[in-house]
Amino acid sequence: MGEFELIERFFKRPVRNAVIGVGDDCAIWTPQPGQQLALSSDMLVEGRHFLSTVNPRHLGHKALAVNLSDLAACGAVPRAFLLSLSLPRVDENWLSDFSQGLFELADAHDCELIGGDTTQGPLNISITVMGEVPQGQAILRSRAQVGDDIYVSGHLGDARLALEAFRGNLSLPQAVFDLARSRLERPTPRNVLGVSLRGLAHAMADVSDGLLGDLGHILKASGTGAVLSLPSLSGLMMTNSLWTCPQEWLLRCVLSGGDDYELVFTAPSASRRQMESAASDCGTHMTHIGHITAEPSVRLVDESGAVQIASFPSFDHFA
Ligand code: ADP
Ligand code: MG
Numbered sequence: 001m002g003e004f005e006l007i008e009r010f011f012k013r014p015v016r017n018a019v020i021g022v023g024d025d026c027a028i029w030t031p032q033p034g035q036q037l038a039l040s041s042d043m044l045v046e047g048r049h050f051l052s053t054v055n056p057r058h059l060g061h062k063a064l065a066v067n068l069s070d071l072a073a074c075g076a077v078p079r080a081f082l083l084s085l086s087l088p089r090v091d092e093n094w095l096s097d098f099s100q101g102l103f104e105l106a107d108a109h110d111c112e113l114i115g116g117d118t119t120q121g122p123l124n125i126s127i128t129v130m131g132e133v134p135q136g137q138a139i140l141r142s143r144a145q146v147g148d149d150i151y152v153s154g155h156l157g158d159a160r161l162a163l164e165a166f167r168g169n170l171s172l173p174q175a176v177f178d179l180a181r182s183r184l185e186r187p188t189p190r191n192v193l194g195v196s197l198r199g200l201a202h203a204m205a206d207v208s209d210g211l212l213g214d215l216g217h218i219l220k221a222s223g224t225g226a227v228l229s230l231p232s233l234s235g236l237m238m239t240n241s242l243w244t245c246p247q248e249w250l251l252r253c254v255l256s257g258g259d260d261y262e263l264v265f266t267a268p269s270a271s272r273r274q275m276e277s278a279a280s281d282c283g284t285h286m287t288h289i290g291h292i293t294a295e296p297s298v299r300l301v302d303e304s305g306a307v308q309i310a311s312f313p314s315f316d317h318f319a
Contacts, residue, residue, distance in 0.1 A: 001090045003118050010099040011083065011113060018080060018114045027114035029080060035132040038076035042066045046123040051166070056094045058185040059125070060101030065187045066208065067129040068109060069261040072194030073206035075139040076131030078109045083116035086124040109191060137198050139265070144203035144222035148266035148292040151275065153190045153284050155238035156211055158183035160257030161249065170249065176239045183238060187261035193282045197265060200274055204265035210256035212298060212310050215264050219296065228290035228310070230302045236287060255310065266292055 001009070007022065015021040019028035031037055044063050046052055064081065071078050083102075087095075106113060111129070162180035165172045172180065190206075197204065203222055207214045211233075219225055236254050237245060245253070267275050269291070279286035293299075298310040 001092070006090055006095065007116075007118055010095045011116065013103075013113065015114075016110075016112050018112055021112065021114040022116075027080070027082070029114065029130065031132055034135055036135055036138065038071055038074050038131040038133050038138060039128065040067060040070035041126060041128040042070065043124065043126040052123070054185060055101075056097040057101035060098040060103075061105050061186050062101075063125045063127055064102055064105045064111070064129075065189045065261060067127045068105070068111065068189035068191055069187070069206040069208065071129055071131035072189050072191040073139070073204050073263060074131070074133060075137065075194050075198040075201075075204070076133040077195055078111035078129060078131045078191060080112045080114045080130045081106070082128040083113060084126040084128075085116065085118050086121035087118070088121070088123055109189075133198075139194070139197060139201050139204040140221070141203055141205050141218045142221035144218050144224050144266040144292050145268070146224055146292055146294045147269060148202055149269050149272065149275070149288055150215070150226060150228070150264065150266050150290045150292060151279075151286050151288050152207065152211065152236065152265075153193055153263040153279070153286055154188065154260075155183070155236055155285070156207060156233075156260045156262060157237040157245075157250070157253030157257045158239050159187070159259035160210075160253040161237070161239060161245070163259070164249070164253075170246075173243055176242050179239050179242060184259055187259065189261055190263045190282075190284060193279060193284045193286075194263060196278045196282055197263075197267075197275075200271055200278060201265040201267045204263055207260040207262045207264050208258065210258045211260075211264060212255045213258075216298070218264065218266065219292075219298070222292070223296070225293045225296040225298060226290055227293055227299045227301060230300050232287055232289045236289075 012022045158180040162184040164170050203218045205214045233254050299307050
């Protein structure tokens, strides 16, 4: 099968909202009046972001999920995406499963594949997403204010737990491993919540490289620091419902785990009730984990009130 037949067979679908989709030199898109475009790219590289043994359907899901998560973090509604694929060979079963996982998530978010590029080479998947957000309403990293509450959506740390088990660094009961693995391989981007926080949250980022690192981006951009409550963090792993995670892994996974694709955001404490109803209307779990301070450090406070300065690094490809 040649390149064009491959595109036609696995990636070309009838156009929905685009003016022009797959098949011409450019895709053409008309934004709705009053909307700004939000654009983001994320690449998944075999051996770096996933193992060669991963289920291709899960890989298709994850490649798009990590991109949708960036739109969620800005409060943008997903609209369309471009897919650049480098493939070692044409494996029809692999392509069929990959495109199925990709389109299941795309359809759930009404996000349309409008173009891309396909080449032979090491397995590498790069997606560029495009969303729309009303003029001036994108939620940025730089607007946290002293005194804001800090929240996270959903659960943190389970993906890292699965990764450590894959690496042989710890052994997990089967049910714990299965749940943790599903969090690593099939993350849930929080787009509905992200959009509903427009006009409520001051600052937001998605948690892809670990909570401390991604919250750190908000703190740096806003010129602030934070105090986090350790008891509120220790309940954040989804696998907590199945077992008691060893203490030395718990905080490492929650604070600097990575691959969570949750949202971390800040809002004035006066809006606490509205924040809670926004999260419950979306059916998304939300935890209040601390507050923004003028002092620029990140301090962790335990049950007894003892304070320590956070010292878990976030993930850095070049560190
Ligand atoms: P060009 O010759 O301009 O580089 P291509 O021949 O690479 O264009 O692609 C032909 C058409 O197929 C274009 O519309 C392009 O956007 C689309 N396309 C290529 N690869 C993919 C892919 N993996 N998924 C979706 N569309 C793709
Ligand atoms: Mg091309």
